[in-house]
Amino acid sequence: MNKEIPILEIKNLKASINDNEILKNLDLTINRGEIHAIMGTNGSGKSTLSKVLAGHPAYEVTDGKILYEGESIIDLEPEERSHLGIFLAFQYPIEIPGVSNEDFLYLSYNSKLKTLGKEEISPIEFFSIVSEKLKIVEMSATFLSRNVNEGFSGGEKKRNEILQMLLLDSKLSILDETDSGLDIDALKIISKGIGSFMNDDKAIILITHYQRLLDYVKPDFIHVMQDGKIIKTGTAELAKELEQKGYEWLKLEK
Amino acid sequence: MTNQSNKTLNTNIKKLVNQPYKYGFSTNVEKETFEKGLNEKVIRLISEKKNEPEFLLNFRLKAYKKWKEMKCPEWAQLKFSESNYQDIIYYSAPKSKKKLNSLDEVDPEILKTFEKLGISLTEQKRLTNVAVDAVFDSVSIGTTFKEELAEYGVIFSSISEAVHDYPDLIEKYLGTVVPIGDNYFTALNSAVFTDGSFCYIPKGVKCPLDLSTYFRINDQNSGQFERTLIIAEENSQVSYLEGCTAPQYDENQLHAAVVELIALENANIKYSTVQNWYSGDEQGKGGILNFVTKRGLCVGKNSKISWTQVETGSSITWKYPGCVLIGENSQGEFYSVALTNNYQQTDTGSKMIHVGKNTRSRIVSKGISAGNSKNTYRGLVTVNRKAVTARNYSQCDSLLIGNCSNANTFPFISVQNSTSKIEHEASTSKIGEEQIFYFLQRGIALEDAVSLIISGFCSEVFTELPLEFSAEADRLLSLKLEGSIG
Numbered sequence: 001m002n003k004e005i006p007i008l009e010i011k012n013l014k015a016s017i018n019d020n021e022i023l024k025n026l027d028l029t030i031n032r033g034e035i036h037a038i039m040g041t042n043g044s045g046k047s048t049l050s051k052v053l054a055g056h057p058a059y060e061v062t063d064g065k066i067l068y069e070g071e072s073i074i075d076l077e078p079e080e081r082s083h084l085g086i087f088l089a090f091q092y093p094i095e096i097p098g099v100s101n102e103d104f105l106y107l108s109y110n111s112k113l114k115t116l117g118k119e120e121i122s123p124i125e126f127f128s129i130v131s132e133k134l135k136i137v138e139m140s141a142t143f144l145s146r147n148v149n150e151g152f153s154g155g156e157k158k159r160n161e162i163l164q165m166l167l168l169d170s171k172l173s174i175l176d177e178t179d180s181g182l183d184i185d186a187l188k189i190i191s192k193g194i195g196s197f198m199n200d201d202k203a204i205i206l207i208t209h210y211q212r213l214l215d216y217v218k219p220d221f222i223h224v225m226q227d228g229k230i231i232k233t234g235t236a237e238l239a240k241e242l243e244q245k246g247y248e249w250l251k252l253e254k
Numbered sequence: 255m256t257n258q259s260n261k262t263l264n265t266n267i268k269k270l271v272n273q274p275y276k277y278g279f280s281t282n283v284e285k286e287t288f289e290k291g292l293n294e295k296v297i298r299l300i301s302e303k304k305n306e307p308e309f310l311l312n313f314r315l316k317a318y319k320k321w322k323e324m325k326c327p328e329w330a331q332l333k334f335s336e337s338n339y340q341d342i343i344y345y346s347a348p349k350s351k352k353k354l355n356s357l358d359e360v361d362p363e364i365l366k367t368f369e370k371l372g373i374s375l376t377e378q379k380r381l382t383n384v385a386v387d388a389v390f391d392s393v394s395i396g397t398t399f400k401e402e403l404a405e406y407g408v409i410f411s412s413i414s415e416a417v418h419d420y421p422d423l424i425e426k427y428l429g430t431v432v433p434i435g436d437n438y439f440t441a442l443n444s445a446v447f448t449d450g451s452f453c454y455i456p457k458g459v460k461c462p463l464d465l466s467t468y469f470r471i472n473d474q475n476s477g478q479f480e481r482t483l484i485i486a487e488e489n490s491q492v493s494y495l496e497g498c499t500a501p502q503y504d505e506n507q508l509h510a511a512v513v514e515l516i517a518l519e520n521a522n523i524k525y526s527t528v529q530n531w532y533s534g535d536e537q538g539k540g541g542i543l544n545f546v547t548k549r550g551l552c553v554g555k556n557s558k559i560s561w562t563q564v565e566t567g568s569s570i571t572w573k574y575p576g577c578v579l580i581g582e583n584s585q586g587e588f589y590s591v592a593l594t595n596n597y598q599q600t601d602t603g604s605k606m607i608h609v610g611k612n613t614r615s616r617i618v619s620k621g622i623s624a625g626n627s628k629n630t631y632r633g634l635v636t637v638n639r640k641a642v643t644a645r646n647y648s649q650c651d652s653l654l655i656g657n658c659s660n661a662n663t664f665p666f667i668s669v670q671n672s673t674s675k676i677e678h679e680a681s682t683s684k685i686g687e688e689q690i691f692y693f694l695q696r697g698i699a700l701e702d703a704v705s706l707i708i709s710g711f712c713s714e715v716f717t718e719l720p721l722e723f724s725a726e727a728d729r730l731l732s733l734k735l736e737g738s739i740g
Binding site: 054055056057058077078079081082083087088090093094096097098099100103104107108111112115147164168 | 683687688689691692693694695696697698699700702706707709710711712713
């Protein structure tokens with residue numbers, strides 16, 4: 001693995017949904033070991049960026065490049081991107097009635113092993129692996145037998161997303177407003193999970209509205225998105241400034 | 255959902271659902287058939303061919319008279335052109351030169367056919383825990399484990415044989431659960447039925463094997479009209495399974511069956527069906543028109559009848575297995591998975607008629623519709639005045655795949671006393687783009703995602719199926735859905 005090549009390099013990216021251009025000339029480079037926070041007003045294109053990276057079929061890339069570890073992923077299916085190590089923690093995790101969390105996680109875990117050419121593991125082996133991860137997000141094992149996200153509280157859903165991230169051990173993780181709707185205890189648990197997960201080989205994109213998550217997970221860079229592109233990049237200080245002055249300040253500054 | 259992604263979703267779903275029909279081959283056998291058409295002469299001929307006692311001929315003639323006065327029901331959510339009843343062959347049987355002494359003497363082509371369908375009839379290869387009656391077009395080819403079952407006093411044979419061997423039982427029970435004139439198709443069936451299965455479980459016997467009938471329609475122009483009668487005496491118990499397939503033809507074929515179950519005091523009958531008749535092609539051409547009346551009578555106290563069905567085939571399905579709960583504390587159950595794809599139409603559900611005190615019933619119906627299909631649940635729960643403290647629980651869930659399929663629910667409830675409890679729950683969900691995307695993002699392939707969602711959706715019903723069937727049903731559904739998700 002060439003450490004010099006950025007884990008993610010987005011150049012001049014344009015993407016649209018139903019012929020509506022949402023991302024307009026977006027540039028972003030992320031190296032291994034970095035945490036990037038993306039902030040911005042509602043509708044600035046943050047969630048669109050996360051879905052485009054994950055390969056959501058509703059979005060069409062009309063121009064530009066997305067290089068993951070130096071290779072274009074634009075033509076890859078969502079599951080192929082997942083197998084490469086791209087993970088998206090959903091802003092609104094989907095409920096799947098009738099499918100137990102355990103079956104879902106087990107299938108997900110084995111699908112990855114399979115594409116890596118490794119031997120799939122038995123449910124019993126899996127249980128011991130997932131149990132370790134459950135501890136990190138402070139969830140009980142009973143939670144495995146419940147249906148995926150069905151009847152979960154907002155906090156449980158978000159913790160479930162983090163659990164999946166830990167389990168799949170993704171290289172590039174995009175957390176789309178994982179902190180929204182969390183009480184302070186849940187926020188701490190999730191931050192701790194992210195902290196224990198992060199290392200020099202990985203990278204994380206945090207999409208957030210609030211400074212408070214950034215108190216627990218220290219980003220290396222902060223980007224402000226507006227109208228489909230990044231209009232300002234700074235360090236952790238920038239988030240504090242934004243919190244005080246609001247996004248209007250940036251517009252005025254321009 | 256957006257248009258563009260809908261397109262991707264739907265084409266992928268389609269690919270997944272549209273798996274070619276595996277059982278569409280036909281068998282070339284020398285056969286004996288009657289002229290096309292239905293009239294009194296044909297009915298007399300069938301009866302004569304089968305050397306039937308007079309009571310049965312009269313039963314048939316009475317039914318024919320009734321049928322002529324009736325009209326094809328139009329209340330179901332089904333669109334089809336009615337069969338031309340004069341264009342159907344009412345008797346088609348493989349020719350056999352002499353009376354067969356054992357199944358090993360059956361035409362090898364036919365044995366091969368059943369083998370191909372996964373049903374081995376020959377001594378060496380047959381299933382060890384299930385007795386099979388194999389029905390090919392109009393007649394039963396043979397029944398396995400007959401002697402072994404006889405040791406327990408269990409009678410398991412084709413209904414034609416039973417007419418000769420046990421005429422008293424047939425005369426006593428035939429048409430008592432489903433009267434001749436119950437509906438248009440029962441009248442037709444009663445007039446022209448050619449074969450089917452007969453089971454009799456004597457007092458106090460728990461049937462040592464599962465009993466099963468495998469129905470195969472082979473001939474292109476003949477209809478299949480089978481009749482099944484199961485009688486469970488006091489304190490007896492039986493589990494019966496039924497499977498169905500047919501070759502692939504461009505023309506519709508008619509299948510009109512009647513099944514009657516009778517459970518006496520403390521008796522327990524479990525009846526399971528996996529129906530996979532040919533369902534027509536992607537444009538909806540061809541396929542079986544499946545009109546079935548199944549009903550069970552819980553006559554005795556504490557008796558129980560349980561229907562489980564997995565309906566995946568036929569271009570038209572019209573079927574409402576029901577229970578008439580007469581005995582005190584008797585119980586009726588209905589568990590159903592109905593899957594429709596392409597232009598299939600299904601109107602199915604259950605009837606639970608509470609007559610006796612403290613009777614209980616449970617309905618769990620799961621409808622899955624893909625393609626341009628139509629999937630309708632229609633149920634009737636009736637609680638009579640005397641059925642005090644009766645209880646019913648009904649649950650009807652529909653799952654839609656794609657944007658062109660259709661799901662309906664028509665639950666009718668009529669309660670005539672104030673001590674009964676009736677519960678009805680219903681839900682409609684959709685395998686949507688976002689659900690699929692969630693699976694894909696977690697690295698799970700589309701096929702696996704869909705089959706997991708579907709098995710999850712159907713799990714309450716599948717657990718009711720006998721073990722051999724449950725795996726088969728699961729596999730069948732994922733095969734059927736191959737190509738439909740996206």
